[in-house]
Amino acid sequence: MDRGASIARVAVDSPLPRLDRLFDYRVPPSLAADARPGVRVRMPVRSAGRVMDGWIVELAERSEFGGELSELESIVSPVPVLSPAVWALARRAADRAAGVASDILRLAIPKRAARVETAHLAAAPPAREPVTPVAVTGYGNAALEDAVRGGDRLALRGIPAPEAWTTTLAQLASVVLAEGRGAIIAVPDLRDVERVVPVLGRTLGAGRVVRLDAEQAPADRYRSFLRAATEDGLAVVGTRSVVYAPVRRLGLIAMWDEGDPLYQEPLAPGVHARDAALLRQELEGCALVLLAHSPSTDVERLVEVGWCRPVPFAGTAPAVIPTALQLGDDRLAEQARIPSTAWRAASEALRHGPVLVQVARPGEDAPVGSVRTASELGRAFPNARVVVADGERRVLQVGPEPALVIATRGAEPVAEGGYRAVLLLDGDRMLARESLRVAEDALRTWSNAAALAAPGARVFLVGVSGRIAAAMSTWRQPAFIAEELAERRAARFPPAVRTATITGSADAVEAALAALAEIGLAGDDVLPTALIDDATVRAIVRFDYGRGADVARVLRGEILRRSAGRRPTARSRPNAPELRVRMDDLEPFTGEGTLRRGRRIEG
DNA sequence: AGCACGCCGACT
DNA sequence: GTCGGCGTGCTC
Numbered sequence: 001m002d003r004g005a006s007i008a009r010v011a012v013d014s015p016l017p018r019l020d021r022l023f024d025y026r027v028p029p030s031l032a033a034d035a036r037p038g039v040r041v042r043m044p045v046r047s048a049g050r051v052m053d054g055w056i057v058e059l060a061e062r063s064e065f066g067g068e069l070s071e072l073e074s075i076v077s078p079v080p081v082l083s084p085a086v087w088a089l090a091r092r093a094a095d096r097a098a099g100v101a102s103d104i105l106r107l108a109i110p111k112r113a114a115r116v117e118t119a120h121l122a123a124a125p126p127a128r129e130p131v132t133p134v135a136v137t138g139y140g141n142a143a144l145e146d147a148v149r150g151g152d153r154l155a156l157r158g159i160p161a162p163e164a165w166t167t168t169l170a171q172l173a174s175v176v177l178a179e180g181r182g183a184i185i186a187v188p189d190l191r192d193v194e195r196v197v198p199v200l201g202r203t204l205g206a207g208r209v210v211r212l213d214a215e216q217a218p219a220d221r222y223r224s225f226l227r228a229a230t231e232d233g234l235a236v237v238g239t240r241s242v243v244y245a246p247v248r249r250l251g252l253i254a255m256w257d258e259g260d261p262l263y264q265e266p267l268a269p270g271v272h273a274r275d276a277a278l279l280r281q282e283l284e285g286c287a288l289v290l291l292a293h294s295p296s297t298d299v300e301r302l303v304e305v306g307w308c309r310p311v312p313f314a315g316t317a318p319a320v321i322p323t324a325l326q327l328g329d330d331r332l333a334e335q336a337r338i339p340s341t342a343w344r345a346a347s348e349a350l351r352h353g354p355v356l357v358q359v360a361r362p363g364e365d366a367p368v369g370s371v372r373t374a375s376e377l378g379r380a381f382p383n384a385r386v387v388v389a390d391g392e393r394r395v396l397q398v399g400p401e402p403a404l405v406i407a408t409r410g411a412e413p414v415a416e417g418g419y420r421a422v423l424l425l426d427g428d429r430m431l432a433r434e435s436l437r438v439a440e441d442a443l444r445t446w447s448n449a450a451a452l453a454a455p456g457a458r459v460f461l462v463g464v465s466g467r468i469a470a471a472m473s474t475w476r477q478p479a480f481i482a483e484e485l486a487e488r489r490a491a492r493f494p495p496a497v498r499t500a501t502i503t504g505s506a507d508a509v510e511a512a513l514a515a516l517a518e519i520g521l522a523g524d525d526v527l528p529t530a531l532i533d534d535a536t537v538r539a540i541v542r543f544d545y546g547r548g549a550d551v552a553r554v555l556r557g558e559i560l561r562r563s564a565g566r567r568p569t570a571r572s573r574p575n576a577p578e579l580r581v582r583m584d585d586l587e588p589f590t591g592e593g594t595l596r597r598g599r600r601i602e603g
Numbered sequence: 604a605g606c607a608c609g610c611c612g613a614c615t
Numbered sequence: 616g617t618c619g620g621c622g623t624g625c626t627c
Contacts, residue, residue, distance in 0.1 A: 014604080018624090019626070023626080024627045025627060044626095044627090045604095046625070046627095052604095063627075067627065604626105605626095606624105607623105607624090607626105608625100610621105611620085612619100613617105613618090613619100613620105614616105615617090
């Protein structure tokens, strides 16, 4: 503790909006030695007796608070777990989402495991070889190494070859690690973590790679977390909440397939990992690489406003052939809803190696389910080995030998040497979903599957035509996405605008809308209020990005007002918060997500 | 969340 | 008069 600093400014570990600010405490002499920014503390809140957890955010010599200060009760552990950078990020992210910083910190700081901590404190810092920077290949003379060193923001097109993205991420990370800085590598799901970790290990050295994801055992997760917080020059890899990892001297945040809906955080306040990454890049000045075969409309918007720079790959696009669903004379093909040209190509390819068949849904029940498709194709190709890969049957990889691999989208195994043919079935079904994001989502998942094809292998996109099929066959997804964004802009739909979904009692929602009207948010940008049930209504407002801070501030004020208001009484139902706010719901106009039950999605 | 403060109906 | 109902507000 600094000489003379006898005041600790503490963030309270509580989801209550009223406690979402810093509180000053006196540091008693007995705790002074360990009272450092970032440590977890316990302190009395409201007239002795009640003790809460929190973190010291900063130390000060004097307090602005007029009243009598209480003393910190104890320091839970001398290990700093909340870095100034992560605190700043949590504050920014919560403010932007009209939420509470400690809700973000819940994602950022894993539960303490005392034994892990003891072992960590006892261990000597590991001796490691310096990292050798590896050239970033496949992008011509784009000078990506300099861009990354210079803290640029890039929308990078993935190289369309099996697992090329893992190599690109490892090469990018090597550039910053070679300078003694750290990198955050975010991927959508655990399968992707498992794929990228060995590649990073080979490129950077195994001791340089740290896994950090919510599915780890608590002790493992805390061990990884402590390593990230204390060692320089690490690549920290994980799923969406890895963007909050306490990486030291952060030089790069790289995100694979940023359009994957798994990056949307379901826990309050529902901050998308991409948005958190953008905020963190701004705060820390590190490089940001959004790597994808087919970017989201959100990233296209960032490109168009000049916030990040698109970088194409230099190489050959997959051979994608849109195939109308004109059924031929083959009855078996007809059963399996595969056009005869694609059928013949698949039969031929199957003599040489694995063939991927992407379907929309898992299981046997759906007319298009993975298991049902597998049995149909199994009958048609009695000599072929059939592999089913979906959410339940996880298959990471298949060998180079012939096999029919039936996979739901996102669950496709990687084939050694690449698939000899890829059939994208059920495209029409995927596009029939009612969602603002069907088109970009379909394009993204088709593109990811197409990139698994061997060099020169053909990819058949079945039953899809028009501009979206053309985007696939020309491999010019960004052009289609740009048109998609233009349509959203014309309609004032996200991500051309931001949205806030306001749910609660009719009173509370009405008051919130009135408060928004006072800052000029009215007219067409306030969508008609919908009745959810007898006690709940929902309003949606939309607004330009420049107004986001104002809207969030006003709505936060309303939440604060209302949270002090009505309590669960006999009259009102218990646990029904009077006012909940969700900013930038992925599907604001269909209500998907907004009403999801379970953990809080509220303000 | 808890706990204190404060302003209206039945009581010694 | 005053005890205590719970509506309202605050937590360094």
